[in-house]
Amino acid sequence: MNITLRFLPVTFTKSKENSTFFIQKEKRFLWHLKLIFPQSNTEFSKKSVSDDQSLIQILTAYIHPTESDPVTRQKLKMYVNYPFNHLKVFLKAEGRKANSVRYHELDLEKSLRENLSGKTLIEYPVLYVVLRDYWKDFPLKGAAEPAPACMSSATRNVWMDQEGEKEEVEEKEVVAAKDSPHVQESFRPGGTNICTRAREMTPETEAPQEKRAKRGAEDGEQEEGEIIDSSDEEDRN
Known part of the structure; x- marks a missing residue:
């Protein structure tokens, strides 16, 4: 999963x-x-x-x-x-x-x-x-990208809801408490492969050379219309 x-x-x-x-x-x-x-x-x-x-x-x-x-x-x-x-x-x-x-x-x-x-x-x-x-x-998305690796850090992204208001979306591991069937944020279900897209190294801590190398690789894979990290845009300018 x-x-x-x-x-x-x-x-x-x-x-x-x-x-x-x-x-x-x-x-x-x-x-x-x-x-x-x-x-x-x-x-x-x-x-x-x-x-x-x-x-x-x-x-x-x-x-x-x-x-x-x-x-x-x-x-x-x-x-x-x-x-x-x-x-x-x-x-x-x-x-x-x-x-x-x-x-x-x-x-x-x-x-x-x-x-x-x-x-x-x-x-x-x-x-x-x-x-x-x-x-x-209902135009279809292009070929699926490789599944993201599971990491422990959390990131935030800004999205637009249907009313045009900004939604701050927090990405976290999907977890479930043993004593409760509700989805929680404290325990990872064993045997499942549910993850969020997060990075161990943030744009602020990455060396500029590494950021440029990574961006060059990602640019070749990015599908038109997909949102890219705003920090990469700033670095590019």
């Missing part, structure tokens, strides 16, 4: 909403999950979604012609009229400029755990369920 989780300050709504659990004995997440159905202008939040469920299993409760909840089915009737192969599920790629939004396309047949592997999340997964005629409105 190679997921990068980033946490907002506790005063933010998304942080308050997050009800994600981690079951230590089973090494399994019960996610707080938000599903957005753009073509019906509707969204749902679901608690305690096991990470071993496939996306089809999750969506069945919402848009299956007979097995979904009748009230929910009525709200999503535009989706119910189409088979699953006319749908795609997208996850927003975090860490990009506002004018260069990209998405990951997820696999309906795979589990939530498999789909989230190698991805970056802010607090919890937000999935977009999209009908075929609108797939073009």
Whole structure:
């Protein structure tokens, strides 16, 4: 399980909403999950979604012609009229400029755990369920970058929320207390590979030669539209 989780300050709504659990004995997440159905202008939040469920299993409760909840089915009737192969599920790629939004396309047949592997999340997964005629409105991110190494330090990044306000995102190791199923920040779940992107050496402590060498290597890998460290921009100028 190679997921990068980033946490907002506790005063933010998304942080308050997050009800994600981690079951230590089973090494399994019960996610707080938000599903957005753009073509019906509707969204749902679901608690305690096991990470071993496939996306089809999750969506069945919402848009299956007979097995979904009748009230929910009525709200999503535009989706119910189409088979699953006319749908795609997208996850927003975090860490990009506002004018260069990209998405990951997820696999309906795979589990939530498999789909989230190698991805970056802010607090919890937000999935977009999209009908075929609108797939073009969700441009895909390029080839996946190598997974970041787990490190003990923490970094902060500034992001923009949907209202245009700055969000200060703190990256930390994802941990779970043995006595509580809630995701905490004090104990690393053994046997899992969940980490945050952090650096052992900060831009302030790196030697200039090392910074230039590292930046030269990173520039060749960076995808257009991705946000780079502001300290590197200053050094470049």
